[in-house]
Amino acid sequence: RSEHGPVIEGPTGTYAIRYAGMGEIRQLEQYYRLNKATGLDDFLSAMSINALPSINYIFADRAGDVGFIHNAQYPARNDAWDWSGDMPGDRSDLIWQGYRPWAEVPKLINPVSGFVFNNNNAPFSATDGPDNLKPEDFPQSMGLQTNQTNRSLRVMELTDGTGPMDRDRLLSIKFDTAYAAGSEAREVVTDVLAHDWSDEPDMAEAAKFLAEWNFDMDEHSRHAALGGLTTLRQITARFTHEPPPSPEQAFRDAVSWLTLHHGRIDPEWGEVNKLAHGDMTWPISGGPDTLRAVYPAKIRDDGELHMNAGDTWIALVEWAPDGSQTAEVINNYGSAVRDAASPHYADQAPLFAAEKWRKAHLDWDGIEQSAERRYRPGRD
Missing domain, CATH: 3.60.20.10 (Aminohydrolase, N-terminal nucleophile (Ntn) domain)
Structure with a gap:
């Protein structure tokens, strides 16, 4: 020392x-x-x-x-x-x-717009109004981050500082599944499409299909699997600490993997992208660094990607004009994730994958009325 x-x-x-x-x-x-x-x-x-x-x-x-x-x-x-x-x-x-x-x-x-956000991005983008913090007001020795994530870029695309932020609009932003202009995903695809594929007819056809992708990772999209697999390792490299392949090689790998496991390059994204727990799986929208954050553990050898990071426990809290509070919550699996015999091992997973909620009980009466049993953890 x-x-x-x-x-x-x-x-x-x-x-x-x-x-x-x-x-x-x-x-x-x-x-x-x-x-x-x-x-x-x-x-x-x-x-x-x-x-x-x-x-x-x-x-x-x-x-x-x-x-x-x-x-x-x-x-x-x-x-x-x-x-x-x-x-x-x-x-x-x-x-x-x-x-x-x-x-x-x-x-x-x-802030004047009444809206704040953070998506692991620079503190200088935290609201959709005019009063964001300014980099010049802070010394460089503080080491403030300067990067933007796709999630922060996408929030800025979806807000304008003027429109009301009601429940439906807020949830449409929270569960948005697209990649924004300036995102890593778009940069990778731009590089792929700039490559000359004319000597490889199959790859040229795949590139033409990739060019039609709207950069959305909805589970029903037939372009998201090819686009998502092409861009995946570039986006996750900062977490895996594994050097990503070149965009050209990533695209080749995506075409090969999809053809091998699905017999086509255009399966629905939900056929590939799964929330998994135990031996159960559910199709799920979203991808790495989308606002509906879904990161796979790895590119598996069975034709699926299984979520292991991203969205976890989420809460939607509201106050009525009279000040009364309600809350809805959800998590990936359930409240007994290590006990496969429990009815709560994965009972929330279908709701989570479907972007639905369960009610949170905020007072003792509500808790008692909904309780299945009373017990002392570790003793009963």
């Missing part, structure tokens, strides 16, 4: 690590305060504890307040240095002490 923190010896050298949250023990207190918050002031007070090293927050309450916080413990680093790479390990002046104050944490509270 060094003055910086832990020391790691690796194949390219020996590194001292100093990271946000090192020695922090107040996380539970902050989570407790957040769960006890009853309005915006309570929520911001809890957030000001600033004990959570890195997690974004979206907020809404019955009073109509909304907010986005690009939350982190931001080290109080020397702004004159570029902290994006390796730093000299023998300079005590580069051992940062403490964090920037809560007031400097990027946040956007009650």
